[in-house]
Amino acid sequence: MKKVFLMMTALCLMLSVLTSCNKGNAPKGYKTTDNGLYYRFYTTNDGELPNVGDVIDFEWACTVNDTTPIIPVSPYMIKMMKPSYTTDLMEGMAMMHRGDSASFIVNIDSTFHYVFGLQKLPEEFTSNDIMRFDIRMNDFYPESELVVKMVESVKNRYPEETERAKAEMDQYFADHNIVAEPTITGLYYVMTSEGNGEMPEKGSDVKVHYTGKLLDGTVFDSSVERGEPIEIPIGVGRVIPGWDEGIMLMSKGEKGVLYIPYYLAYGPQGSAPVIPPFANLIFEVELIDIK
Numbered sequence: 001m002k003k004v005f006l007m008m009t010a011l012c013l014m015l016s017v018l019t020s021c022n023k024g025n026a027p028k029g030y031k032t033t034d035n036g037l038y039y040r041f042y043t044t045n046d047g048e049l050p051n052v053g054d055v056i057d058f059e060w061a062c063t064v065n066d067t068t069p070i071i072p073v074s075p076y077m078i079k080m081m082k083p084s085y086t087t088d089l090m091e092g093m094a095m096m097h098r099g100d101s102a103s104f105i106v107n108i109d110s111t112f113h114y115v116f117g118l119q120k121l122p123e124e125f126t127s128n129d130i131m132r133f134d135i136r137m138n139d140f141y142p143e144s145e146l147v148v149k150m151v152e153s154v155k156n157r158y159p160e161e162t163e164r165a166k167a168e169m170d171q172y173f174a175d176h177n178i179v180a181e182p183t184i185t186g187l188y189y190v191m192t193s194e195g196n197g198e199m200p201e202k203g204s205d206v207k208v209h210y211t212g213k214l215l216d217g218t219v220f221d222s223s224v225e226r227g228e229p230i231e232i233p234i235g236v237g238r239v240i241p242g243w244d245e246g247i248m249l250m251s252k253g254e255k256g257v258l259y260i261p262y263y264l265a266y267g268p269q270g271s272a273p274v275i276p277p278f279a280n281l282i283f284e285v286e287l288i289d290i291k
Helices: 001-023 087-093 108-114 142-156 160-177 241-247
Strands: 038-043 055-064 068-079 101-106 133-143 189-194 205-214 219-222 230-232 254-261 281-290
Touching: 055 142, 068 133, 087 101, 087 133, 101 108, 133 142, 142 160, 142 241, 160 254, 241 254, 241 281
Parallel strands: none
Antiparallel strands: 038 101, 055 068, 055 133, 101 133, 189 254, 205 219, 205 230, 205 281, 254 281
């Protein structure tokens, strides 16, 4: 028993020494979390902290040994997740308020594996190299608000084109005696034939017939003309945002028309060769089936 006690005492002493060494080795100006993530805040604000599942909108840069850039300063958006490995950057993100800026020093092996998807370090680096992320937290919000935030961003970036696109849509409605109210994102939907009430959920596979047109009546795509409906998962970003939102307003068997502003369609770039930049679109749709 005495021997076991002495061994346990020695083990505890060793762990205590290692822990104190790890914390003592923190670079100047940095603090350390219990999981070994070094952090240093430059700007701190009050308010909420992001929750798991939120979309976080931030700017980041990454260097190794302060000399080799891995990521240049760039904006990025990702879903907030629970930390899943030692020195996971998500642990640092969870500490940041809107407007905060900070640096985090992480384990280079784990980060190249989990963040960059590499099984081993690139040859030019070693496990002793210092990898640092510089982060500015711009915003965070529930995933349900993602499309609205994206819409606001595009409209603010292209105010003149947005105003012109709205005027074109308004004129089309006036010329064709269409009365419709937009959703919060700016999508318009007009039902032409009722369905059975069963509506798709996010991630549902749906079978849809459609005809897509420009406001001048030019047909650019039609499953009806091909004689074969398409089957797609809805609400998960596999189609343009106007479709993800619009199809989920319909019930099985329903027919209607989606009037989609450019920022919920193919955006400022359009889709060559048939859909011009900043083009509003019309889709006549029929929700045939939900699986």
